[in-house]
Amino acid sequence: MIRLERVTKTYKTSSRPALDRVSVNVEKGEFVFLIGPSGSGKSTFLRLLLREDVPTRGSIFVSDMDVAKLPRRRVPKLRQRIGCVFQDFRLLPNKTVGENVAFALEVIGKSSGTIRKVVPEVLDLVGLGGKAERLPHELSGGEQQRVAIARAFVNRPLVLLADEPTGNLDPDTSQDIMLLLERINRTGTTVVMATHDHSIVDSMRRRVVELDMGQVVRDEVRGVYGVGR
Amino acid sequence: MRADFVTREVFTGLRRNVTMTIAMVLTTAISLGLVGTGLLAVRTIDRTEQLYSDRVEVQVALTADVSAADTDCSQPVCQGLRTTLENSPLVDSVRFESQQQAYERYLELFEGQALADVVRPQSLPATLRVRLADQEAGSAAVVQAMTGQVGVRNIIDQRDVVAKLFDFLGGVRNVTFALALVQAVAALLLISNTVQVSAYTRRTEVGVMRLVGATRWYTQLPFLIEAVVTGVVGALIASAGLLAGKFLFIDQLLSGIVSNGVVPPIELSDVVWVSPILVMIGAGVAAVTGYVTLRLYVRL
Numbered sequence: 173m174i175r176l177e178r179v180t181k182t183y184k185t186s187s188r189p190a191l192d193r194v195s196v197n198v199e200k201g202e203f204v205f206l207i208g209p210s211g212s213g214k215s216t217f218l219r220l221l222l223r224e225d226v227p228t229r230g231s232i233f234v235s236d237m238d239v240a241k242l243p244r245r246r247v248p249k250l251r252q253r254i255g256c257v258f259q260d261f262r263l264l265p266n267k268t269v270g271e272n273v274a275f276a277l278e279v280i281g282k283s284s285g286t287i288r289k290v291v292p293e294v295l296d297l298v299g300l301g302g303k304a305e306r307l308p309h310e311l312s313g314g315e316q317q318r319v320a321i322a323r324a325f326v327n328r329p330l331v332l333l334a335d336e337p338t339g340n341l342d343p344d345t346s347q348d349i350m351l352l353l354e355r356i357n358r359t360g361t362t363v364v365m366a367t368h369d370h371s372i373v374d375s376m377r378r379r380v381v382e383l384d385m386g387q388v389v390r391d392e393v394r395g396v397y398g399v400g401r
Numbered sequence: 402m403r404a405d406f407v408t409r410e411v412f413t414g415l416r417r418n419v420t421m422t423i424a425m426v427l428t429t430a431i432s433l434g435l436v437g438t439g440l441l442a443v444r445t446i447d448r449t450e451q452l453y454s455d456r457v458e459v460q461v462a463l464t465a466d467v468s469a470a471d472t473d474c475s476q477p478v479c480q481g482l483r484t485t486l487e488n489s490p491l492v493d494s495v496r497f498e499s500q501q502q503a504y505e506r507y508l509e510l511f512e513g514q515a516l517a518d519v520v521r522p523q524s525l526p527a528t529l530r531v532r533l534a535d536q537e538a539g540s541a542a543v544v545q546a547m548t549g550q551v552g553v554r555n556i557i558d559q560r561d562v563v564a565k566l567f568d569f570l571g572g573v574r575n576v577t578f579a580l581a582l583v584q585a586v587a588a589l590l591l592i593s594n595t596v597q598v599s600a601y602t603r604r605t606e607v608g609v610m611r612l613v614g615a616t617r618w619y620t621q622l623p624f625l626i627e628a629v630v631t632g633v634v635g636a637l638i639a640s641a642g643l644l645a646g647k648f649l650f651i652d653q654l655l656s657g658i659v660s661n662g663v664v665p666p667i668e669l670s671d672v673v674w675v676s677p678i679l680v681m682i683g684a685g686v687a688a689v690t691g692y693v694t695l696r697l698y699v700r701l
Contacts, residue, residue: 222612245617252614264606275606278406279615327613 429635632687
């Protein structure tokens with residue numbers, strides 16, 4: 173589903189590459205933690221998958237698309253297959269929960285009939301069934317992240333990228349969010365989650381890819397965050 | 402493309418920057434109003450030129466002795482001059498006006514005025530009135546051919562008089578176009594600035610749109626349409642302003658010389674002719690400015 177082949181990314185402002193000959197293969201339906209200290213290249217990894225940036229060398233495949241060589245006009249197609257969740261939720265503050273989720277479908281041209289049908293379904297899935305009319309600031313952090321996940325998932329992407337999705341949440345709420353991501357993973361969606369959260373990685377026992385100084389230093393099928401960290 | 406989505410985004414955007422939107426509309430309106438005035442001036446100049454081109458003559462005034470002796474241009478001096486003129490390819494026709502005819506016309510012109518009583522037929526010259534086939538080269542040729550000829554007193558080119566009128570109209574046109582240009586620069590900068598502000602205030606939305614895979618059209622079209630809407634509204638206000646100007650101001654100002662046939666009137670149809678041009682200019686300029694701004698200054 174996701175394949176990186178000797179991907180190197182160098183930024184002009186830095187002498188050390190942000191990613192250094194990274195090769196990773198993620199199968200369809202996998203759940204992968206991407207861990208590593210700040211500046212290890214996790215964000216660059218995710219940005220390259222989204223084609224926010226192109227690699228300096230190497231190639232990246234998402235589904236059947238050659239991401240690095242994708243012409244500009246095809247980039248939206250790629251992004252429609254990838255859902256995204258962030259630490260800071262990125263909800264639109266003046267739109268209700270339902271409108272926030274619907275927005276993601278409107279802007280890719282889905283019909284209002286589809287939207288009316290799909291939005292309540294996905295809100296039920298994330299456990300916000302009765303809260304479609306609320307505004308984001310009326311919700312707790314965990315609930316806001318659920319809205320963000322609903323928005324990322326509503327178009328049924330093949331891949332869900334989560335960049336520190338629990339970074340702003342307390343441990344209990346984080347657990348709930350992880351359960352939700354697991355549920356989404358069980359629908360067959362590949363999940364890649366960048367995180368610093370030891371306890372989550374340790375408790376989930378999923379595949380762990382660790383980056384350090386832009387290189388893959390560990391790739392374990394059932395990993396923990398790391399001994400002595 | 403979902404029209405309802407784009408429409409909603411456009412109106413939210415316009416409402417959110419309402420002061421900026423108003424400034425943009427007004428500046429555009431003034432600029433386009435001046436362009437419209439300039440276009441109307443050009444049209445009036447064209448009309449006036451047409452109006453005069455069939456009327457303007459070069460008058461070759463004959464000396465007093467010839468004028469007095471010859472009442473129908475049958476004598477050699479006058480006939481010679483007439484033949485010379487008629488043989489020129491630049492001349493359309495030549496009409497002879499005798500002293501008596503000139504006197505009658507004079508009485509008609511100054512009827513009821515003291516001047517009419519002062520003049521006697523003898524004090525007016527007989528003239529050869531030359532209509533030109535070639536408006537540009539004709540008068541110079543006539544002046545050259547007649548100057549210094551026996552029997553010629555002087556030559557009056559009526560176009561010299563009319564030229565002052567054209568100079569005035571041309572001046573009006575140039576001034577309005579110059580002002581329009583200055584205003585247009587202000588309008589362009591305002592449009593560009595508004596698009597940037599608009600894009601900045603909506604950066605979260607645009608960020609989300611990019612992430613979920615909205616195409617360039619979806620992310621940029623609302624900004625472009627916003628600019629075009631203000632351009633078109635500005636053009637409509639400008640057209641309304643021209644109409645108001647015509648009925649409230651120009652019609653009264655020009656009523657005297659228009660009814661005398663000195664200058665053709667500015668018709669309602671002229672303003673109607675100008676309006677769609679202004680709308681097209683307004684929409685086109687706004688769209689191009691918006692697009693260039695999005696391309697150069699806004700990362701969407």
